[in-house]
Amino acid sequence: MVAKNLNFSKLKSSYLFIQIEQKKTEFLEKNPGVELINLGIGDTSSPIPQFISEKLAAAAIDLGTVTGYSGYGSSAGNPQLRKRISEVLYPNLVDGDEVFVSDGSKCDIGRLQILFGRDVTIAVQDPTYPVYVDGTLLQGATDEIVKMSCTPENHFFPDLSSLPRTDLIYFCSPNNPTGSVATKEQLKQLVDFAKQNQSIIIFDSAYAGFIQDPQLPRSIYEIEGADEVAIETGSFSKLAGFTGVRLGWTIVPQKLKYSDGSSIRDTWIRTISTIYNGPSNIAQAGGLAVLEPEGQRSVKRLIEQYMSGAQKLAVSLKQSGFVVYGGENAPYLWVRCEDKNSWDSFHELLEKSHIVSTPGAGFGMAGEGFIRFSAFATADDIEKAIEALAN
Numbered sequence: 255m256v257a258k259n260l261n262f263s264k265l266k267s268s269y270l271f272i273q274i275e276q277k278k279t280e281f282l283e284k285n286p287g288v289e290l291i292n293l294g295i296g297d298t299s300s301p302i303p304q305f306i307s308e309k310l311a312a313a314a315i316d317l318g319t320v321t322g323y324s325g326y327g328s329s330a331g332n333p334q335l336r337k338r339i340s341e342v343l344y345p346n347l348v349d350g351d352e353v354f355v356s357d358g359s360k361c362d363i364g365r366l367q368i369l370f371g372r373d374v375t376i377a378v379q380d381p382t383y384p385v386y387v388d389g390t391l392l393q394g395a396t397d398e399i400v401k402m403s404c405t406p407e408n409h410f411f412p413d414l415s416s417l418p419r420t421d422l423i424y425f426c427s428p429n430n431p432t433g434s435v436a437t438k439e440q441l442k443q444l445v446d447f448a449k450q451n452q453s454i455i456i457f458d459s460a461y462a463g464f465i466q467d468p469q470l471p472r473s474i475y476e477i478e479g480a481d482e483v484a485i486e487t488g489s490f491s492k493l494a495g496f497t498g499v500r501l502g503w504t505i506v507p508q509k510l511k512y513s514d515g516s517s518i519r520d521t522w523i524r525t526i527s528t529i530y531n532g533p534s535n536i537a538q539a540g541g542l543a544v545l546e547p548e549g550q551r552s553v554k555r556l557i558e559q560y561m562s563g564a565q566k567l568a569v570s571l572k573q574s575g576f577v578v579y580g581g582e583n584a585p586y587l588w589v590r591c592e593d594k595n596s597w598d599s600f601h602e603l604l605e606k607s608h609i610v611s612t613p614g615a616g617f618g619m620a621g622e623g624f625i626r627f628s629a630f631a632t633a634d635d636i637e638k639a640i641e642a643l644a645n
């Protein structure tokens with residue numbers, strides 16, 4: 255028999271959403287026939303806009319023709335798509351050859367962790383998206399992970415002056431789960447902090463497309479000098495309903511170097527060509543469609559629809575007496591539970607209102623006392639939730 259990779263023993267026993275599924279199943283066994291209102295998991299529910307789905311279909315059909323067939327592409331992605339991502343989403347900020355297209359942002363975060371190995375030290379926001387921590391632990395990292403508490407008291411931005419130096423700083427804005435977005439001034443502080451400490455920021459911009467306020471930064475590279483200290487990951491998942499199609503990207507700037515002066519970008523190229531063979535050609539055709547003017551208009555409508563659901567839900571929660579954060583520039587509402595802990599509130603919502611939410615404590619200690627509502631629910635579920643809350 256073969257021994258298990260011992261790093262797995264460092265992970266928390268079960269993934270949050272598996273626990274939630276279990277609670278749902280238990281509830282339904284006791285209450286057969288009850289229809290649950292799902293505001294829990296952060297998965298998209300609206301169909302891909304037709305303009306884009308037709309381009310996906312055309313690319314698939316093309317593969318069945320002699321002239322349209324293609325096999326392996328570049329591990330870094332289709333050069334035309336790399337260029338379009340830089341032009342449309344990072345105008346004058348990033349070069350096409352700094353963009354690396356992939357099968358998704360979470361997968362890239364897992365692979366990025368290879369760049370720094372097991373001796374790395376990291377800081378993450380608390381509450382946090384789980385892969386930053388779990389992926390690091392799987393690499394074999396043993397140093398304590400620094401938690402940057404993000405709560406209403408500090409306007410969801412950590413007090414940097416009290417933090418120790420770490421090699422990497424993971425930062426997600428717009429944030430999952432809190433729905434908060436860092437301002438330009440805050441990101442500038444973060445970039446300055448990384449420069450002083452010679453740290454690298456891994457900036458997760460999966461929800462950049464949901465920012466409504468034009469003053470808020472959609473990319474870390476809007477901060478001058480960030481290309482010397484930051485890697486950014488992005489995704490078509492929430493932007494265009496590609497959670498199942500699978501398409502994302504990572505920006506690794508030319509200027510980013512290891513302490514010995516060698517190029518991180520070159521090492522990234524080596525990594526993806528060694529253990530990855532590039533994203534699906536069909537998915538990439540879909541990505542190109544998203545970045546066409548018609549595609550951009552259609553995803554804007556898609557996002558507006560989710561954000562309007564978020565707004566309606568926020569109003570209804572506030573009317574029911576809840577204190578609500580987020581939901582204005584991100585598809586998540588972060589709701590304070592009055593004098594109850596996260597899991598008790600989760601149960602109460604499930605039992606009294608038949609609403610499935612996500613307990614904030616599942617995202618870290620600083621998430622205790624909060625619950626997350628996802629606006630990726632169907633319009634129907636949002637309406638039902640509003641009705642249930644009113645009663």
Ligand SMILES: *Cc1c(COP(=O)(O)O)cnc(C)c1O
Pocket residue numbers: 296357358359360361383426430458460488489490491492497501502
């Ligand atoms: C959904 C999500 C992603 C996207 O991951 P993909 O692998 O591209 O689907 C990345 N980061 C955060 C914080 C997310 O919530």
